[in-house]
Amino acid sequence: MTTEITLENIGAPNVPYFTPIQDPPPGTPLSLIKRKITQSNGEITEFPPLFTPLKIRDTILPNRIVVSPMCTYSAQDGMLTDWHLVHLGQFALRGVGLIIIEATAVTAEGRISPNDSGLWKDEQIAPLKRIVDFVHSQGVKIGIQLAHAGRKASTATPYILSKGLLSPEKYGGWPNDVVGPSPIPWDENHAYPKELTVEQIYEIEEAYVAAAKRAEKAGFDIIELHFAHGYLAHEFFSPISNKRTDQYGGSFENRVRYGLETTKKVREVWSKDKPLFVRISATDWVDNGEGNSWEIKQSVKLSELLKDLGVDLIDVSSGGNTPEQKLHPMTAYQVSFAEEIKKNANINTGAVGLIRDPKLANNIVSSGYADLVFLARSFLLDGSWAIKAAEELGVLIRTPTQYHYAIEKFLIRDA
Numbered sequence: 001m002t003t004e005i006t007l008e009n010i011g012a013p014n015v016p017y018f019t020p021i022q023d024p025p026p027g028t029p030l031s032l033i034k035r036k037i038t039q040s041n042g043e044i045t046e047f048p049p050l051f052t053p054l055k056i057r058d059t060i061l062p063n064r065i066v067v068s069p070m071c072t073y074s075a076q077d078g079m080l081t082d083w084h085l086v087h088l089g090q091f092a093l094r095g096v097g098l099i100i101i102e103a104t105a106v107t108a109e110g111r112i113s114p115n116d117s118g119l120w121k122d123e124q125i126a127p128l129k130r131i132v133d134f135v136h137s138q139g140v141k142i143g144i145q146l147a148h149a150g151r152k153a154s155t156a157t158p159y160i161l162s163k164g165l166l167s168p169e170k171y172g173g174w175p176n177d178v179v180g181p182s183p184i185p186w187d188e189n190h191a192y193p194k195e196l197t198v199e200q201i202y203e204i205e206e207a208y209v210a211a212a213k214r215a216e217k218a219g220f221d222i223i224e225l226h227f228a229h230g231y232l233a234h235e236f237f238s239p240i241s242n243k244r245t246d247q248y249g250g251s252f253e254n255r256v257r258y259g260l261e262t263t264k265k266v267r268e269v270w271s272k273d274k275p276l277f278v279r280i281s282a283t284d285w286v287d288n289g290e291g292n293s294w295e296i297k298q299s300v301k302l303s304e305l306l307k308d309l310g311v312d313l314i315d316v317s318s319g320g321n322t323p324e325q326k327l328h329p330m331t332a333y334q335v336s337f338a339e340e341i342k343k344n345a346n347i348n349t350g351a352v353g354l355i356r357d358p359k360l361a362n363n364i365v366s367s368g369y370a371d372l373v374f375l376a377r378s379f380l381l382d383g384s385w386a387i388k389a390a391e392e393l394g395v396l397i398r399t400p401t402q403y404h405y406a407i408e409k410f411l412i413r414d415a
């Protein structure tokens with residue numbers, strides 16, 4: 001008996017145009033490229049850990065490479081445009097494990113700049129859904145980073161004015177509506193924040209809930225809460241920016257209360273089968289005496305509490321809360337924090353920061369320092385970073401079907 005081979009080019013569902021279904025998804029490891037690439041003890045016989053799938057809840061990522069969230073300051077009234085479709089869509093064709101959309105404000109006042117992405121109203125769902133649907137049509141997973149900039153809101157787009165300069169009303173800013181845990185500006189170039197009342201804190205938490213529900217409607221696979229880089233949650237965490245004397249300030253338990261309440265509420269409305277990530281700054285990089293700034297020890301403790309609330313991964317960054325920080329970025333400089341959190345809080349971590357070399361990225365996963373590797377600038381330099389990393393590590397990964405049949409032969413011929 002002969003099996004009939006279908007010659008039909010089957011289209012992906014849920015998009016109003018034809019694009020071939022991608023099965024398996026791009027980024028999936030297929031085979032080892034048997035060639036020059038050998039280890040000291042002989043030929044590679046297993047997929048390098050960077051190119052092994054990871055299942056979190058019901059979401060399967062084909063490999064460990066994440067396009068880190070990157071603000072592009074290109075939205076109009078919080079809405080993403082064709083520019084974002086092309087910018088983010090490119091990564092869906094390039095073998096990454098996951099794409100996370102840039103910091104997306106849950107309230108208009110919570111934007112970093114007038115051109116930030118937003119999800120504070122229903123009209124913002126459709127432009128995001130268009131991008132999600134395209135990325136899904138390519139078989140790729142996509143997340144969104146939900147954010148509130150707190151006292152770092154209402155700044156000028158950094159490529160127009162140097163980083164962090166206040167955007168006054170005439171340039172679309174809202175300096176009088178900037179809020180924070182305490183009335184302490186980030187520096188003299190930032191707005192003077194108004195201290196949030198307990199009722200306003202509650203309203204921001206509810207804005208996160210509403211944005212999470214909208215993210216569900218847009219079809220996202222993953223939500224990442226942005227609790228890092230000196231934005232609102234980090235401002236609450238750190239004694240440098242939080243001088244409150246009520247239940248949201250003072251002790252560690254009080255300072256993390258806003259972040260934990262927000263997380264709990266989002267987890268309650270976000271699908272049980274979908275992962276929730278949290279990005280934190282592991283340290284303020286300020287040496288002003290134990291307990292006077294945010295430090296790795298507190299980050300470990302916070303990560304344990306986040307885990308108990310159903311957070312699946314801590315994306316470990318650092319800094320951003322004060323101009324006093326003594327931060328000297330160097331290759332993989334934040335990886336040890338991811339390792340410490342993974343080991344001590346027993347939770348999945350993501351490593352980020354100055355990771356360019358594929359072998360280094362692979363070592364981070366193989367050594368158990370982190371489960372995912374987030375890359376930002378490497379992807380701005382080269383959208384094909386993952387495909388090239390696979391080649392360098394001796395793996396043939398799936399690329400979009402339209403490319404794959406051609407690339408496969410090309411790679412093997414080159415071997």
Ligand SMILES: Cc1cc2nc3c(=O)[nH]c(=O)nc-3n(C[C@H](O)[C@H](O)[C@H](O)COP(=O)(O)O)c2cc1C
Nearest residue numbers: 068069070071102103352353354355375376377378
């Ligand atoms: C253009 C640009 C925009 C960024 N925007 C965000 C953002 O929206 N949210 C965030 O958490 N980090 C943001 N970051 C930080 C990156 O996600 C990443 O943590 C940082 O760049 C270090 O990684 P890298 O060395 O691979 O670039 C941004 C970085 C860049 C370069």
